[in-house]
Amino acid sequence: MHRALPVLAVLAVLTAIWYLGAWRMNTPWALAQAERAGVELSAGELFTETMRQERPRLPAPHQVAAELWKTTGEMALRGRAFSKRSLIYHGAITLGATLTGFALGVALGILGAVAITYSRVAEMSLMPWAIVSQTIPIVALAPMIIVLSNAVGIEGRTVPKAIISAYLCYFPVLVGMVKGLNSPSASQLDLLKTYNASGRDSFFKLRLPASMPYLFTSLKVAIAAALVGTIVGELPTGAISGLGARILIGDQFGTPLAIWAALFAAAILAGVLVTVIGGVQALVLKRMGMAR
Amino acid sequence: MNDTVIRADNLDLTFQTKDGPVHALKGVSLDIGKGEFVSFIGPSGCGKTTFLRCIAALETPTGGNLSVNEMTPEEARKSRAYGYVFQAAGLYPWRTIAGNIKLPLEIMGFDKAEQEERVKNVLQLVDLEGFGGKYPWQLSGGMQQRASIARALAFDAEILLMDEPFGALDEIVRDHLNEQLLALWARTGKTIGFVTHSIPEAVYLSTKIVVMSPRPGRISDVIDSPLPAERPLEIRDSAEFIEVAHRVREGLRAGHSYDD
Numbered sequence: 001m002h003r004a005l006p007v008l009a010v011l012a013v014l015t016a017i018w019y020l021g022a023w024r025m026n027t028p029w030a031l032a033q034a035e036r037a038g039v040e041l042s043a044g045e046l047f048t049e050t051m052r053q054e055r056p057r058l059p060a061p062h063q064v065a066a067e068l069w070k071t072t073g074e075m076a077l078r079g080r081a082f083s084k085r086s087l088i089y090h091g092a093i094t095l096g097a098t099l100t101g102f103a104l105g106v107a108l109g110i111l112g113a114v115a116i117t118y119s120r121v122a123e124m125s126l127m128p129w130a131i132v133s134q135t136i137p138i139v140a141l142a143p144m145i146i147v148l149s150n151a152v153g154i155e156g157r158t159v160p161k162a163i164i165s166a167y168l169c170y171f172p173v174l175v176g177m178v179k180g181l182n183s184p185s186a187s188q189l190d191l192l193k194t195y196n197a198s199g200r201d202s203f204f205k206l207r208l209p210a211s212m213p214y215l216f217t218s219l220k221v222a223i224a225a226a227l228v229g230t231i232v233g234e235l236p237t238g239a240i241s242g243l244g245a246r247i248l249i250g251d252q253f254g255t256p257l258a259i260w261a262a263l264f265a266a267a268i269l270a271g272v273l274v275t276v277i278g279g280v281q282a283l284v285l286k287r288m289g290m291a292r
Numbered sequence: 293m294n295d296t297v298i299r300a301d302n303l304d305l306t307f308q309t310k311d312g313p314v315h316a317l318k319g320v321s322l323d324i325g326k327g328e329f330v331s332f333i334g335p336s337g338c339g340k341t342t343f344l345r346c347i348a349a350l351e352t353p354t355g356g357n358l359s360v361n362e363m364t365p366e367e368a369r370k371s372r373a374y375g376y377v378f379q380a381a382g383l384y385p386w387r388t389i390a391g392n393i394k395l396p397l398e399i400m401g402f403d404k405a406e407q408e409e410r411v412k413n414v415l416q417l418v419d420l421e422g423f424g425g426k427y428p429w430q431l432s433g434g435m436q437q438r439a440s441i442a443r444a445l446a447f448d449a450e451i452l453l454m455d456e457p458f459g460a461l462d463e464i465v466r467d468h469l470n471e472q473l474l475a476l477w478a479r480t481g482k483t484i485g486f487v488t489h490s491i492p493e494a495v496y497l498s499t500k501i502v503v504m505s506p507r508p509g510r511i512s513d514v515i516d517s518p519l520p521a522e523r524p525l526e527i528r529d530s531a532e533f534i535e536v537a538h539r540v541r542e543g544l545r546a547g548h549s550y551d552d
Contacts, residue, residue: 185380185382187378187379187380187382188382190350190376190378191376191378191382192399193350194348194350194369194374194375194376195395195396195399195400196369196370196372196399196400197399198399201398201399205384205395205398205399206384209384209386210384210386212386288386289385289386289387289388289427290385290386
């Protein structure tokens with residue numbers, strides 16, 4: 001409860017600001033409607049009107065919650081969880097590409113970090129490019145990746161989406177692992193030298209276990225980045241499924257409720273993914289005896 | 293008793309730095325006999341740690357000769373001639389105390405049963421029976437350092453090199469560990485090279501005290517201790533002890549100028 005209280009307080013303030021914003025932003029349309037119908041609205045009636053428009057400028061929180069429920073839980077209850085109108089279906093599409101991209105990005109990040117740790121040449125040649133890669137706007141790169149992967153004959157969108165997602169998420173893993181693999185002190189490395197230990201031993205017995213706390217910290221950043229990458233990959237590419245596509249379609253068809261519901265679905269998905277990794281982290285570090 | 297195990301002859305080590313060459317060691321000659329307890333004492337920069345690292349083949353001298361067990365330091369390392377104890381215990385937080393002691397044994401390829409046996413023996417030697425299953429953070433600083441000594445002893449090297457092993461511990465713990473170290477030395481008959489900043493520690497422990505001075509790093513005095521092998525802590529109040537400590541202090545003063 002001690003930990004929940006500040007979070008809940010902030011949540012309450014944000015919700016209040018949101019309601020205030022919805023009321024202000026939806027007022028002009030409500031007034032225009034009333035004028036057309038020739039009725040006078042009291043302040044109370046005006047407020048109610050701003051809270052239940054079908055296409056509000058800014059939907060109120062309860063409207064978003066209702067839309068979210070309608071497109072997830074309610075459909076699941078009716079046994080249509082994987083209908084194309086369900087956010088569960090679109091979320092699963094996005095999740096699939098995210099996890100593929102995450103796996104790819106983590107593998108690349110770890111391999112890159114090992115190369116950088118063991119080779120001065122790799123450090124000097126790889127690191128600057130890794131940094132440059134993150135300065136290129138992914139929105140500009142995404143369509144090119146889609147076109148190129150189509151050109152080389154890759155069917156479907158999961159692979160290009162995963163590539164975009166990996167492109168965003170390898171970087172925190174690379175940086176975290178370079179730091180982690182280099183975290184043993186000089187005397188710890190010297191100690192292994194006095195045992196005449198092989199490079200293999202010093203990697204598996206010292207550098208790798210020493211890097212675990214760094215790895216998990218960067219995995220949490222990476223999984224969120226992977227999700228963002230996938231959604232960005234779904235936006236400019238004419239995809240019709242996935243949470244990103246729902247956001248884009250909602251925009252094109254002028255259904256703000258759909259946009260916001262998809263947005264929240266993405267946020268919830270990100271929260272769940274980060275929590276899962278946090279759980280794995282706690283478990284692994286505890287088994288390694290590193291949690292106190 | 294007096295077979296020479298470590299022989300340094302006119303040893304030089306010069307580091308090239310941006311500000312010009314630094315003479316970490318210059319003309320260092322010293323013989324260390326089997327079973328001796330030799331302390332190296334001197335101010336920072338006198339090369340005492342560097343000398344120890346040369347013996348361990350962690351640094352390579354730029355001149356002179358150095359042999360360990362009549363081999364080059366590199367060969368001596370490969371034949372597991374020595375165990376090294378650093379100032380920081382450096383135990384792996386993800387291994388238990390027993391797991392940490394097994395580390396060199398795993399690397400050197402001892403079989404499982406022998407690993408267990410050796411862990412049991414060295415834990416007993418450093419008075420840590422029953423702590424094998426604990427993680428390092430569950431132990432005090434002094435106990436961690438004892439565990440790191442156990443780790444250095446586990447593969448039965450004849451020589452123990454210790455680089456300010458008790459430097460980070462408080463006086464009371466240090467006294468206790470010094471006593472234990474002497475007992476351990478008496479029981480095992482190892483040759484010990486011990487770097488320290490503390491005059492009482494050096495005098496209390498050693499059969500031979502090597503006083504060093506900086507710029508360039510060199511030996512300014514070698515004192516063969518007249519103290520008996522049996523040394524209760526009270527020996528530090530004896531006239532003999534005070535005399536040796538005085539000579540060490542004089543040696544330090546002579547070799548060291550505080551002007552620069």
